[in-house]
Amino acid sequence: MSYTQCRSPGALVARQNKTGGADKIPRASNVKHQASLFSLSTFNPILFSPFSYTMDRSNKPSAIGVGASLPQPTLSIKDNIIEASLPTGQSVTVHLYGATVTSWKTGGQEQLFVSEKAHLDGSKPIRGGIPLVFPVFGPPPQNHATSTLPQHGFARNSNWEFLGKSSSEAPGRDSDQTDLTVKLDFGLSHSMLTDEFRAAWPYEFGLVYSVTLTTDTLETALQVRNEGQQNFDFQVLMHTYLSIADISDIRVKGLESKTYIDKTLQATSHTESSPALAITQETDRVYQQLAPAVPIVVASAKDDQSLFSITREGLTDVVVWNPWIEKAKGMADFGPDEAYKNMICVEAGSVSGWQTLEAGEAWEGGQSIKSRL
Numbered sequence: 001m002s003y004t005q006c007r008s009p010g011a012l013v014a015r016q017n018k019t020g021g022a023d024k025i026p027r028a029s030n031v032k033h034q035a036s037l038f039s040l041s042t043f044n045p046i047l048f049s050p051f052s053y054t055m056d057r058s059n060k061p062s063a064i065g066v067g068a069s070l071p072q073p074t075l076s077i078k079d080n081i082i083e084a085s086l087p088t089g090q091s092v093t094v095h096l097y098g099a100t101v102t103s104w105k106t107g108g109q110e111q112l113f114v115s116e117k118a119h120l121d122g123s124k125p126i127r128g129g130i131p132l133v134f135p136v137f138g139p140p141p142q143n144h145a146t147s148t149l150p151q152h153g154f155a156r157n158s159n160w161e162f163l164g165k166s167s168s169e170a171p172g173r174d175s176d177q178t179d180l181t182v183k184l185d186f187g188l189s190h191s192m193l194t195d196e197f198r199a200a201w202p203y204e205f206g207l208v209y210s211v212t213l214t215t216d217t218l219e220t221a222l223q224v225r226n227e228g229q230q231n232f233d234f235q236v237l238m239h240t241y242l243s244i245a246d247i248s249d250i251r252v253k254g255l256e257s258k259t260y261i262d263k264t265l266q267a268t269s270h271t272e273s274s275p276a277l278a279i280t281q282e283t284d285r286v287y288q289q290l291a292p293a294v295p296i297v298v299a300s301a302k303d304d305q306s307l308f309s310i311t312r313e314g315l316t317d318v319v320v321w322n323p324w325i326e327k328a329k330g331m332a333d334f335g336p337d338e339a340y341k342n343m344i345c346v347e348a349g350s351v352s353g354w355q356t357l358e359a360g361e362a363w364e365g366g367q368s369i370k371s372r373l
């Protein structure tokens with residue numbers, strides 16, 4: 001294992017350390033966490049301890065460590081954009097604005113869709129990649145604690161801080177090889193919000209968002225902590241824009257017999273009848289009560305080959321969204337107009353009802369996307 005502390009742990013982490021360890025995890029995350037998938041940085045005593053500085057590889061005697069001669073993941077930080085690459089060629093890019101993942105490359109190919117007209121200057125949420133929706137999904141309900149927040153909350157339009165990277169060596173698929181993974185951690189807390197957002201949602205919270213790149217997956221996991229005295233409710237969604245060659249050539253599998261809310265039909269409730277959903281018109285559906293470990297698969301319509309397979313932890317809803325022709329034209333930051341054919345949003349979340357966190361409690365959930373390449 002190797003750890004690099006890129007900045008001094010901020011207030012967010014210091015507060016978490018005060019209560020660390022003793023918190024109970026509420027219902028939605030009462031799942032066993034696989035350390036390799038969703039181990040969050042705040043639970044990592046090495047990454048956030050003062051001793052982490054002594055573990056910086058640059059200070060490490062070269063004779064120590066079995067993996068010392070292996071090529072390591074590389075990291076670049078420029079203009080509030082973090083990019084990490086594995087020696088095997090895969091890479092991930094994250095904008096601190098929204099902690100939005102804006103690129104995931106495997107096999108030399110981009111796996112995420114980003115609109116050509118996306119605003120990348122922090123003036124608007126980024127149209128594409130993986131914007132993070134928190135603490136409310138969609139237009140906030142009236143007479144609710146979130147009611148004066150913008151659509152999809154504030155996480156995607158706030159400036160996060162980079163907490164650091166960690167990497168690990170895991171046994172590879174071939175017994176004589178080692179796979180490297182790299183995990184990037186980002187933090188957002190109440191004090192980092194704009195005055196406007198702080199006033200609209202006055203709760204003391206701490207978010208740690210972990211983006212982990214492996215040779216064949218991208219994993220994103222969020223930990224939410226209530227660091228104040230008042231309970232708060234939240235919804236969360238990883239609004240993943242997957243890049244596809246042609247919308248007519250894909251099917252979405254794993255939804256059959258599931259109940260969904262169709263937002264294009266006045267939010268009425270339906271049951272999915274198709275084992276392999278074709279997208280042939282504007283589609284905006286919230287599928288509910290899905291078993292997180294059962295993958296949602298985006299498959300090729302031609303040969304049924306899996307293009308993307310998405311499993312979750314603690315996230316039982318999945319939104320399937322494609323704006324289609326008219327909606328795409330109506331979005332100023334969506335382009336070119338025809339690009340709706342090159343994307344499908346499969347969004348893992350917890351958006352039916354609310355998660356409630358009491359003082360000192362923490363919740364966590366995440367997704368793992370496996371790409372064909």
Ligand SMILES: O=P(O)(O)OC[C@H]1O[C@H](O)[C@H](O)[C@@H](O)[C@@H]1O
Nearest residue numbers: 151152263284285319321345347
């Ligand atoms: O335009 P945005 O605020 O980014 O929202 C984009 C889309 O997000 C989700 O997929 C919702 O289900 C859609 O109703 C919404 O249109």
